[in-house]
Amino acid sequence: MLSSAKSAAALRRVARISLDLLLVLVAVAAVLWLVGQMWSVFWPVVVALLLTTLTWPPVRFLRRHGWRPAPAAGLVTLVFLLVVAGVAALIALPVASQAGQLSDSVVAGIQQVREWAAGPPLNIGDDQITQALDEAVKRIQDSAGSVLTAFGTGVSTVVNSLITAVLALFLMFFFLKDGSRFLPWLGRQLPGRAATDLPVVARRCWRTLGTFVRSQALVGLLDAVFIGIGLWVLGVPLVLPLAVLTFVSAFVPIVGALFAGFVSVLIAWVSNGFGDALIVLVIIVVVQQLEGNVFQPMIQSRGLGLHAGVVLMVVVLGGNLAGVVGSLLAVPAAALLAVVWNYLRDQLVTAAPEPLADSSPQGAGEA
Numbered sequence: 495m496l497s498s499a500k501s502a503a504a505l506r507r508v509a510r511i512s513l514d515l516l517l518v519l520v521a522v523a524a525v526l527w528l529v530g531q532m533w534s535v536f537w538p539v540v541v542a543l544l545l546t547t548l549t550w551p552p553v554r555f556l557r558r559h560g561w562r563p564a565p566a567a568g569l570v571t572l573v574f575l576l577v578v579a580g581v582a583a584l585i586a587l588p589v590a591s592q593a594g595q596l597s598d599s600v601v602a603g604i605q606q607v608r609e610w611a612a613g614p615p616l617n618i619g620d621d622q623i624t625q626a627l628d629e630a631v632k633r634i635q636d637s638a639g640s641v642l643t644a645f646g647t648g649v650s651t652v653v654n655s656l657i658t659a660v661l662a663l664f665l666m667f668f669f670l671k672d673g674s675r676f677l678p679w680l681g682r683q684l685p686g687r688a689a690t691d692l693p694v695v696a697r698r699c700w701r702t703l704g705t706f707v708r709s710q711a712l713v714g715l716l717d718a719v720f721i722g723i724g725l726w727v728l729g730v731p732l733v734l735p736l737a738v739l740t741f742v743s744a745f746v747p748i749v750g751a752l753f754a755g756f757v758s759v760l761i762a763w764v765s766n767g768f769g770d771a772l773i774v775l776v777i778i779v780v781v782q783q784l785e786g787n788v789f790q791p792m793i794q795s796r797g798l799g800l801h802a803g804v805v806l807m808v809v810v811l812g813g814n815l816a817g818v819v820g821s822l823l824a825v826p827a828a829a830l831l832a833v834v835w836n837y838l839r840d841q842l843v844t845a846a847p848e849p850l851a852d853s854s855p856q857g858a859g860e861a
Contacts, residue, residue, distance in 0.1 A: 538658050540823065542665035546673065547704040548711060549574055553670045567670035571663065585735050691841070698833045706826050707745075714744025717751070717781055721758065724777035728770050730762045745822055751782055804828065 529536055549570050556566035677693045684692055722737030730736070736758050743750030755778040763771035805825055812824025 538661035538665060541658065541662035542669055543703065544707055545662060545666045546669040547707040549666065549670060563671045567667050570670060571667045581738065585738055695834060695837050698837065699830045702829050702833050703826055706829055710745050713785055714741040717741070717744055717785055720781045721778060725758065725774065728762065728766060728773060730770065730774065731765050732761060736761065
């Protein structure tokens with residue numbers, strides 16, 4: 495027989511826990527709303543932090559060999575700009591030189607698709623295809639205003655992206671120059687336990703973020719090299735742009751690899767035919783298997799501590815919430831949340847603080 499006293503106590507406990515969870519969800523929603531309102535400021539800071547994790551090792555090397563903070567940060571920032579400009583030029587030239595060849599291949603590919611569709615089992619006639627094209631053209635003409643609006647939105651997006659890039663570059667320079675002073679300053683500003691806890695959490699988060707960015711960059715570079723060599727051997731056009739796309743897509747785990755692979759296979763199919771496209775698909779699958787089973791375990795050493803299923807779910811969730819940006823930030827955000835949760839869990843077991851010394855720009859303590 496159920497005890498009414500125990501049942502009432504259990505219900506009260508469940509109600510209290512539910513209320514606590516509701517308050518936490520409200521707090522999270524409020525934080526996300528504030529981030530959305532301040533996104534124009536928050537996004538350049540995020541980009542600058544991601545770039546700083548890549549460029550901090552050479553700055554640290556220079557500072558350990560007697561360079562002052564400002565010259566070291568300035569030199570690394572300049573070299574970074576030159577590398578980005580060189581990569582952009584290397585991408586633009588092949589795209590411009592092979593644009594005509596690619597467009598002819600696309601036309602030929604469309605003609606092959608039409609011939610295939612005209613045969614069994616579809617048996618779609620040219621008149622049906624022509625009617626479908628006429629309807630598509632009519633819809634485009636009817637929505638000319640929407641197209642112009644979308645064009646204006648695209649121009650605005652490009653301008654905002656340029657502004658974000660410039661702000662992120664300046665912020666990256668200041669992070670490289672003065673980032674080592676942040677944690678000591680933060681510790682002096684906070685009272686009580688917060689003066690120890692928050693710097694320790696910030697140091698752990700910085701380590702995790704650096705692990706993610708640098709490991710993904712190295713894994714993406716290996717993917718781009720191996721896949722690029724395969725595309726070059728097969729004579730697929732736009733090898734360098736496709737290799738760069740593979741490298742950039744590596745920063746969006748799982749989903750990015752699928753997207754880059756799809757584009758490479760499509761270009762191979764349109765330009766070289768179905769046989770080479772199948773070979774490209776095999777190359778991509780082999781490289782991705784090497785990445786998942788050899789490269790990433792060796793390079794990351796499981797530093798993020800996230801299961802592959804969790805990674806996939808957070809990438810999909812981030813994409814649904816914030817598009818490409820959400821997919822890009824989903825995994826590092828989940829890893830940082832895991833760092834905070836692990837620290838809080840450790841504090842429930844033991845309250846022994848960690849030493850504050852660190853080699854990162856937020857924890858190096860260098861002047």
